Every structure is written in C-alpha cells, then in structure tokens.
Amino acid sequence: MTVALEIDGLAKVYGTLRAVNDFSLRVERGTIFGLLGPNGAGKTTLIRMLTTLIRPSAGSARIEGHSVLTSARTVRSLIGVVPQENNLDRYLTCRENLVLHARMYGMAPTEYNRRIDELLELIGLTGRQHDFPDTFSGGMQRRLVVARALVHTPRVLFLDEPTTGLDPQSRRAVWDYVQSLTPQMTIFLTTHYMDEADALCDRIVIMDHGRALVDGTAAELKERLAHAHMYELEFRSDGERYEKILRELPFVRNLQRTGNSFRLALEGEEFLKPLMDRIGGDDIRKICLKEPSLEDVFIELTGREVRE
Ligand SMILES: Nc1ncnc2c1ncn2[C@@H]1O[C@H](COP(=O)(O)OP(=O)(O)OP(=O)(O)O)[C@@H](O)[C@H]1O
The missing domain is CATH 3.30.70 (Alpha-Beta Plaits)
Known part of the structure; x- marks a missing residue:
C-alpha cells in the first residue's frame, strides 16, 4: 500500500483531558477515509494536529512522507483544509476569495487564473464569480470553500463535516464532487452522517474518548453486528x-x-x-x-x- 498518511501514537492532552489518546493509523493514497465519532470524541483535535494548527503532546504524524512536527511548511503546501464553518472573506468576491488563497500559496497569476477558471466551472459558480459570498446559498458557499481548498492542487484534502447544514441535493453534489477528486487526491473526512460515510468512504474509523474503536470498510463494520x-x-x-x-x-x-x-x-x-x-x-x-x-x-x- 502506498501511504498518504501515517499516524503513530498521536496524543493531545489538555490539563487532565486526553482529547486524542495514542492514536495510530495508515491511510492509503487515493482513497476516501472517514472518521466518525460523537461530539467531543477528538476528531477536530486530530485534524488540527494533522494540519499543523496545533502541536501534538506526544507521537508523530507524516503526510506524504513529511513530518507535521519538523516539516510543517511542506505539509501545509501539500494539504487542503475545509473547516467546519464557512470561513470565507465576506468583503471579497467569490473569485477574489480564490485569488487571495492562491497568492498566500505563492502562486503566480499565469498559474492561478487558469486553475481558478477551471474550479469555478467545476463548482458551477462561473456566472457568480464577481458576487459576494453573503449573497450565496449555504450550498454555494460550501462549494466555494471546497474549491478554495483545492486552488493549490493539494495531495491530501481534509474535510471537517463537509455537508453539515446542507439540503439533500447540495449534499449529493458535494459527494459527487469529493468522489471525482480521487484517486489523484487522498481525502480525510469527518462526518456525523452515517449515510455519508457509508456512501463515500473506502474505509472508516469510529473513535471515542480520543481513541480508535473500530477500523474497516462500511460492510466490515456492519458485519460485526450481523449476529445481532x-x-x-x-x-x-x-x-x-x-x-x-x-x-x-x-x-x-x-x-x-x-x-x-x-x-x-x-x-x-x-x-x-x-x-x-x-x-x-x-x-x-x-x-x-x-x-x-x-x-x-x-x-x-x-x-x-x-x-x-
Ligand atoms: N483548546 C482546548 N482546550 C481544552 N479542551 C479542549 C480544547 N479543544 C478541544 N478540547 C476538548 O477536547 C475534546 C475533543 O474535542 P474535539 O473538538 O476534538 O471533538 P470532536 O470529535 O471534533 O467533536 P465535534 O463532533 O463536536 O466537533 C473535547 O472534550 C473538548 O472539550
């Protein structure tokens, strides 16, 4: 297996709370991996460590072979992050949001203009590119946040609850889009929707109290209860x-x-x-x-x- 993500004994401690506790995992390149868990299980804390936003208390993690501890800059250039909330800049137009992101990643206009045109086409927002995000529906904003994470063509995309609050049509549009990104990209997503994990993920881990409880395909996890x-x-x-x-x-x-x-x-x-x-x-x-x-x-x- 060609590994995109390697996590070994990762932990994050807040006072006496072990938000993530001795977590280890390998994710195969080009697959969709789903992390499930109840509120407070430690999913966001784990994503924050993997995306170099917070430092682990113990353990190590490598993304495409680069350590999140010692090569944070390289890791950041290789990943795209879609956070839980739509944190678009409301004073910039749809296109300007994408341009700002491209510039932050040091891309030249000759490089990013074509890429942004392609992405706008793909998410169906070409006709609205000069409008402000506040005038968009929740589904359109979500598509824009996903597109923004893809401007610099990341190798691994992190999606924290990508479809929360969307109507069934928009959810399915996001699913189709996420699926179309593989196998060129590896996807790491968290969700509270079981049907989403079932439909999208090649492999699922259910975590609670900072630890992985089970790991397998949706069919393998259901097989565990086949006796029930x-x-x-x-x-x-x-x-x-x-x-x-x-x-x-x-x-x-x-x-x-x-x-x-x-x-x-x-x-x-x-x-x-x-x-x-x-x-x-x-x-x-x-x-x-x-x-x-x-x-x-x-x-x-x-x-x-x-x-x-
Ligand atoms: N900065 C912090 N300081 C103290 N405790 C924190 C901090 N961040 C998270 N926690 C705690 O760590 C635990 C894990 O939180 P986390 O946000 O990772 O859970 P989650 O699985 O993402 O939950 P949700 O599904 O609600 O997003 C929770 O008990 C939370 O209160």
Missing part, C-alpha cells in the same frame, strides 16, 4: 408508553425511537416471543427483521447518551 437480531417495530400510537416498556426489558439493546417507530436489537432470536408477550399484538402496525446499519454499529460502540 435487529428489528423494526412500529406501533399505531403510544410511542412514549412503549418506549418505557421496551427500555425495561433486559434482552432489548440499542433502542432507537422515532415517534411510534423503534429500531432495537434482541440478544437472541429466542427473545422474540417474550417481547411479543410483553407488548401484546393489538397496537403493532409493523414488525420486521432489519439489516444492521452503520448507525447501529455507531450506537453499539459509543452508547446512546447525548454528549455535550
């Missing part, structure tokens, strides 16, 4: 009452509720009868066996309590 007996259960009414009943049953796990519908795992097939005996059949609209989803794996590993 997942069911979808829908009641005609009284979702709240049934939630209480289901939570008290010792053989029910990973309960997720949406209105009167539930997803749950049973500890074994033999518990289906006791389940039906307890809830009775009158109010049930639907019950069916479910293939485990990536979200089920995520909840199984990281628990269901809401994080700060």
Whole structure:
C-alpha cells in the first residue's frame, strides 16, 4: 500500500483531558477515509494536529512522507483544509476569495487564473464569480470553500463535516464532487452522517474518548453486528408508553425511537416471543427483521447518551 498518511501514537492532552489518546493509523493514497465519532470524541483535535494548527503532546504524524512536527511548511503546501464553518472573506468576491488563497500559496497569476477558471466551472459558480459570498446559498458557499481548498492542487484534502447544514441535493453534489477528486487526491473526512460515510468512504474509523474503536470498510463494520437480531417495530400510537416498556426489558439493546417507530436489537432470536408477550399484538402496525446499519454499529460502540 502506498501511504498518504501515517499516524503513530498521536496524543493531545489538555490539563487532565486526553482529547486524542495514542492514536495510530495508515491511510492509503487515493482513497476516501472517514472518521466518525460523537461530539467531543477528538476528531477536530486530530485534524488540527494533522494540519499543523496545533502541536501534538506526544507521537508523530507524516503526510506524504513529511513530518507535521519538523516539516510543517511542506505539509501545509501539500494539504487542503475545509473547516467546519464557512470561513470565507465576506468583503471579497467569490473569485477574489480564490485569488487571495492562491497568492498566500505563492502562486503566480499565469498559474492561478487558469486553475481558478477551471474550479469555478467545476463548482458551477462561473456566472457568480464577481458576487459576494453573503449573497450565496449555504450550498454555494460550501462549494466555494471546497474549491478554495483545492486552488493549490493539494495531495491530501481534509474535510471537517463537509455537508453539515446542507439540503439533500447540495449534499449529493458535494459527494459527487469529493468522489471525482480521487484517486489523484487522498481525502480525510469527518462526518456525523452515517449515510455519508457509508456512501463515500473506502474505509472508516469510529473513535471515542480520543481513541480508535473500530477500523474497516462500511460492510466490515456492519458485519460485526450481523449476529445481532435487529428489528423494526412500529406501533399505531403510544410511542412514549412503549418506549418505557421496551427500555425495561433486559434482552432489548440499542433502542432507537422515532415517534411510534423503534429500531432495537434482541440478544437472541429466542427473545422474540417474550417481547411479543410483553407488548401484546393489538397496537403493532409493523414488525420486521432489519439489516444492521452503520448507525447501529455507531450506537453499539459509543452508547446512546447525548454528549455535550
Ligand atoms: N483548546 C482546548 N482546550 C481544552 N479542551 C479542549 C480544547 N479543544 C478541544 N478540547 C476538548 O477536547 C475534546 C475533543 O474535542 P474535539 O473538538 O476534538 O471533538 P470532536 O470529535 O471534533 O467533536 P465535534 O463532533 O463536536 O466537533 C473535547 O472534550 C473538548 O472539550
């Protein structure tokens, strides 16, 4: 495997908190890698260390063979970063935002003008290039932030929650675009959307409390739960009452509720009868066996309590 990213025992400590704790990883060149984890798991801290914004407390990381500790300048020239927030300069036009970025990377106008024309075409903003970002929709701003990270043709692109807050059409447009960047580029992305990780990523790590919990393709992670007996259960009414009943049953796990519908795992097939005996059949609209989803794996590993 040709490695784009090598991380060895990376850690970041804030006081007594280990935000990232002994994290090691190899990411193959030309692939899309996805990092998942609940709020506060340490994803942004890890990205900040890899993009040379903060110094690790321990461990090492190399990007395309260059150390983030001793060759930070080289690393910065090799990477593109799309942060969580759309941090565009609102006093510059769409094109000027891209030009400013090109100049910061020391590119000459002969080099960057053509590149910017290509990128504007690719993200469908050629006709709006002289407008200010404040007049753009969220999806257009997001596309511009991604294009800006690509002006200097990075080898590795970091995307921190690239589609948060976008409508389904814009999300899919970003997915198509990200996919079109490989295999020339390696993509490292974080997301809270399981369908996004499932659709886009060649490989996924789920992290929590600063550590990697599992590592594999979406199919491999789901296979971990293949033994689990997942069911979808829908009641005609009284979702709240049934939630209480289901939570008290010792053989029910990973309960997720949406209105009167539930997803749950049973500890074994033999518990289906006791389940039906307890809830009775009158109010049930639907019950069916479910293939485990990536979200089920995520909840199984990281628990269901809401994080700060
Ligand atoms: N500068 C800092 N000083 C102190 N603690 C910090 C600092 N930055 C992050 N933390 C803590 O480190 C932990 C990891 O935070 P981080 O932002 O990396 O999580 P995350 O996985 O990116 O979360 P989210 O999904 O909400 O973006 C959290 O407990 C956070 O409060």
